Amino acid sequence: MISGTRVLAWSEVESPVGPILLTSTNKGLCRLDFSSEEQARLGIDLWARKWIGSVRIEQNDLALLSFAKQLQEYFKGKNVHFDIPLDMYGTPFQKLVWEQLQTIPYGELRSYKDMAASIGAPKAVRAVGGANNKNPVAIVVPCHRVIGSNGSLVGYGSGLKIKEFLLSLEGTFPFRAEAR
16 A cells, blocks of 8 residues: 555445445445446545545445445335444534434434534524535435425435435335424
């Protein structure tokens, strides 16, 4: 290994919403991209330069096998809680929002307003939405479970069709209850 260069492992997983590229450091999952390796590489390179520095990206299906299995079980409706070590990079505010996202149980929804209040920043609804959008490990950190306070789906970085699919899979779309 070149001095100062970290290795990122990646593996592609097929899913009902298309290919998903998983990327990890030696500490845990750091990215989940809704695209094939070919499409995701540029985004990973840019992201890594910003947050990690010099990296070498290598395909390593074995290193990501447990992550891939849990994701496949999720899509089969058999996994409602991920037991995946994470290595997330972001601003302190983003990390605070991402931690709060992890408290939303499977099959439940929250509004962006609820999320802002839960982190003690009730006026930071837009900032919470921005942090939600920058979540590097969607699904595992369930940003899809956040909707508008009026019950609308609102944005999702990977597209509303994927958000709708994930909420349907979890039994919350069409909405059976209002966001708490």
